[in-house]
Amino acid sequence: MNLGPACDRRRKNAAMTVLVTGAGGFIGRWLLDVLRRRNVRIVACFHHRSQAPVSAAGVEYARGDITDRAWVAKVLDRYRPDRIVHLAARSLVGPSWENPRDTCRVNVLGTVNLLEELRNIGFGGRLLLACSSAEYAAPDPPRPLLESDRLWPASIYGMSKLLADQMAQIYGSRYGLDILRVRPFFLIGPGKRGDVASDFAQGIVSIERGLSRRLLVGNLHPVRDFLDVRDGVEGLVTCLDRGVSGQVYNICSGRGVPVQELLGEFIAQARSPVEVVGDPSRVRSHDEPYKVGDPSRIRSLGWSPHYTLEQSVAAILEYWRAQPVDQLREQG
CATH class of the missing domain: 3.90.25.10 (UDP-galactose 4-epimerase, domain 1)
Structure with a gap:
């Protein structure tokens, strides 16, 4: 797995460190399975009230809360990751209507906490932020959505992900952080x-x-647009490896x-x-x-669903x- 030359220069004889937030969630657990098959050191971060991912060789675990900025700073200082995949989120549309405050606290504040700490330490690695297809406006007439299409969420969940998406764009451009974003569709x-x-x-x-x-x-x-989660996490790794900094990619079947x-x-x-x-x-x-979604952009990186x-x-x-x-x- 090649995640960039900068890291290779910095750690010639050490495995690259990939930190995953939300590692105890649905996508996170499958992503850990893919990363374990590669020569990387993995740091799996999960919420202190959630079930820990299954223990495995080569994986270190950090239990905490992404909305606790002090904890975020501590984790970054301790593990000094080269790459970060930020999955931690409240990820269901229905509950976002029932508890909008908690949805925004985790999805927006949690992301800002991470971005602020990366800015503070002058992070030189790469951050991949999981956004959502829920950010898009409904196309009229119906057609596959491009990454450049209008963003106008129809749910509080979608709006929280849009805010996190745009915050990442701002931090990337203003502070020179290597950030790219993905918008998964319906992973099953x-x-x-x-x-x-x-x-x-x-x-x-x-x-x-x-x-x-x-x-x-x-x-x-x-x-x-239903996509198998096993294809979805391969898409995440493809973007982390080959994606263009500042870019956004749909992860979908089309x-x-x-x-x-x-x-x-x-x-x-x-x-x-x-x-x-x-x-x-x-x-x-x-x-x-x-x-x-339209998967043309991610397919240009060499990814395709199987x-x-x-x-x-x-x-x-x-x-x-x-x-x-x-x-x-x-x-x-």
């Missing part, structure tokens, strides 16, 4: 909770185990999939008959009808089939 995969794919999987596994009779669903019409089609794939792989029933309480008023939707669904179902009964949500 084993271990994620609270999204439509995991909801479908939990419901189907509940039916397979005889815990539920029907699968309750909400709006099946939205079109989304293919729009109606939620109805996603559900059909889950049903096709179910081990029991599935009766689908519409549930008005599951229809979210903030659902955007179409959100698909996992099919069928493979992603199979992996998600197997994950939930391995969970104990008390982890499943009973439905109808």
Whole structure:
């Protein structure tokens, strides 16, 4: 893994240090898995109230809170990273409406804390900031979104990520920091909770185990750009390695999939008959009808997705089939 010549000159005989915030989250855990296969020293930062990532050789762990600026300064001073991947965030749209203060505190203040400390120490490495496709305005007419398209979030979560995105741009240009940003679309995969794919999987596994009779669903019409998290984290590493400083990259497949089609794939792989029933309480008023990205820019770096939707669904179902009964949500 080549993460830049500056680091090679500074540490000719030492492994590069990559620090990951939010390492205990869905994307963070998969990113650690990729980094462990490379010759780098990994520092996994995770929230003090979250479950620690699985211990592994070559990984050091730092438990704390990104909103605590003193803790951020301490971690940077102790580990002196060459590269940072900032994933720590409140990452679900629904809860952002219920607790906007906490969403902005983590997503905006946490990012500013990190940027301020990097400025203070004259950080000479590279920061990759995970932003979001939720920053984009809905395209009219529907079409894949370019990184240059209008940013106008439809949720508090999206606005918090937009503010963090723009703060990173300002710090990069004003203070000469090597910062690039990524806007992942809808990453799905084993271990994620609270999204439509995991909801479908939990419901189907509940039916397979005889815990539920029907699968309750909400709006099946939205079109989304679903991408396997394993491809997503490879995209992160590609940008960290080859991305242009100051640039932003969509991490997406470029293919729009109606939620109805996603559900059909889950049903096709179910081990029991599935009766689908519409549930008005599951229809979210903030659902955007179409959100698909254009991956041309990240593809120019040599990245491309490898996992099919069928493979992603199979992996998600197997994950939930391995969970104990008390982890499943009973439905109808």
